[in-house]
Amino acid sequence: MIVKEGIARISVPDSYSRKGPGTRSAGFYNSAQHINRDLTIMALSVLKPKNYLDGFGATGVRAVRVVAELGIQSSISEINPASLRIIRENLEANKVSATIYGEPFQSVVLKGLYEFIDIDPYGSAVPYLDAGLAAVKNGGYLGITATDLSVLTGSVPSKTRRRYGAFIANDDHRHEAGIRLMLADVVRRAATMDRYVTPILSFWHGHFYRIIVRVRNGSQKADRSLDLISTMNFREMYSDFYEDIDQGPVWKGDIEDASIISKFLENPPEHVSATSVDFASRLAGENASFMFYEMADAARSLGVNLPRVNELVDYLSETGSRAYRTHFSTTGIKFTGSWQQFIDAFLSVSGHA
Numbered sequence: 295m296i297v298k299e300g301i302a303r304i305s306v307p308d309s310y311s312r313k314g315p316g317t318r319s320a321g322f323y324n325s326a327q328h329i330n331r332d333l334t335i336m337a338l339s340v341l342k343p344k345n346y347l348d349g350f351g352a353t354g355v356r357a358v359r360v361v362a363e364l365g366i367q368s369s370i371s372e373i374n375p376a377s378l379r380i381i382r383e384n385l386e387a388n389k390v391s392a393t394i395y396g397e398p399f400q401s402v403v404l405k406g407l408y409e410f411i412d413i414d415p416y417g418s419a420v421p422y423l424d425a426g427l428a429a430v431k432n433g434g435y436l437g438i439t440a441t442d443l444s445v446l447t448g449s450v451p452s453k454t455r456r457r458y459g460a461f462i463a464n465d466d467h468r469h470e471a472g473i474r475l476m477l478a479d480v481v482r483r484a485a486t487m488d489r490y491v492t493p494i495l496s497f498w499h500g501h502f503y504r505i506i507v508r509v510r511n512g513s514q515k516a517d518r519s520l521d522l523i524s525t526m527n528f529r530e531m532y533s534d535f536y537e538d539i540d541q542g543p544v545w546k547g548d549i550e551d552a553s554i555i556s557k558f559l560e561n562p563p564e565h566v567s568a569t570s571v572d573f574a575s576r577l578a579g580e581n582a583s584f585m586f587y588e589m590a591d592a593a594r595s596l597g598v599n600l601p602r603v604n605e606l607v608d609y610l611s612e613t614g615s616r617a618y619r620t621h622f623s624t625t626g627i628k629f630t631g632s633w634q635q636f637i638d639a640f641l642s643v644s645g646h647a
């Protein structure tokens with residue numbers, strides 16, 4: 295059957311996945327990743343790389359859209375012969391061209407100096423990170439999708455330790471912790487190659503995380519980026535309500551480039567959906583603080599009901615500190631003030647001051 299996404303019409307198997315992780319099959323297409331592809335198109339519209347490698351083609355939807363919507367020269371790698379046939383059909387049907395390699399991503403990255411390499415495999419991106427980080431052009435970008443969220447959020451601690459060398463508590467903060475764990479892994483791997491990484495975009499949506507990072511050469515900057523990776527302890531950061539547990543190591547630097555996000559929000563590419571633009575507009579405040587304050591925890595620790603989130607955000611913003619909603623939790627707030635200021639405001643807004 296044919297599905298419409300962006301400007302593209304894509305031939306997909308009739309059994310394609312409308313939500314969740316989807317089942318693995320030739321021409322794998324997951325409509326739940328539409329937002330991932332839209333935000334990639336938005337970022338590419340500002341980053342303007344000279345070329346793009348869709349490293350895990352499946353239907354080729356990413357490259358088809360990148361060529362058709364942005365005119366960026368693209369290549370696709372894919373190892374499944376049936377998927378390769380579908381990719382060829384989709385390129386032809388959309389009247390666009392891209393170089394197709396029926397070879398593993400790991401060898402295709404060595405073929406050219408790619409300025410944007412998209413890593414979107416089934417499950418964990420870990421097996422492909424070193425190949426992408428080593429091959430991408432100096433100053434180029436990696437887009438990385440991870441669907442191993444149970445590992446990144448610590449729901450099976452032994453797996454988190456094995457794959458990422460870390461501990462994550464799997465509490466209400468787990469998705470920001472998981473993204474920061476993923477970033478720590480990428481930063482460390484880049485540093486082994488005397489390269490350093492700057493996050494452009496980082497988000498969680500449903501069953502996946504997506505990050506886009508810039509990769510540059512520089513051993514001193516790589517050293518400095520390693521200084522931004524360490525453990526976090528909510529008891530030390532917030533209050534005695536939390537257990538005295540060291541989580542991580544996680545990335546403590548910025549997780550996005552707000553100027554790039556505002557550029558693509560000012561002028562979103564024509565074919566991205568309004569839902570994706572709205573979602574992207576909710577990412578703008580994520581750098582305001584390292585981790586967010588969780589209102590549900592404050593309510594539990596004080597034994598009072600939750601006030602309205604927007605009311606608390608407005609109140610906190612009036613204290614002279616910055617406050618934003620976070621996309622990592624419906625009751626989470628990024629706030630530059632202290633836990634005590636947060637609690638005082640919480641009590642005032644909920645009528646318990």
Ligand SMILES: C[S@@+](CC[C@H](N)C(=O)[O-])C[C@H]1O[C@@H](n2cnc3c(N)ncnc32)[C@H](O)[C@@H]1O
Nearest residue numbers: 322350351352371372373374398399414415416
């Ligand atoms: C999750 S799907 C990709 C989805 C696609 N990027 C999209 O946005 O719809 C993963 C694809 O990667 C292919 N694949 C698996 N290992 C690969 C490798 N080492 N190199 C290239 N492709 C690979 C699989 O056959 C599958 O089609």
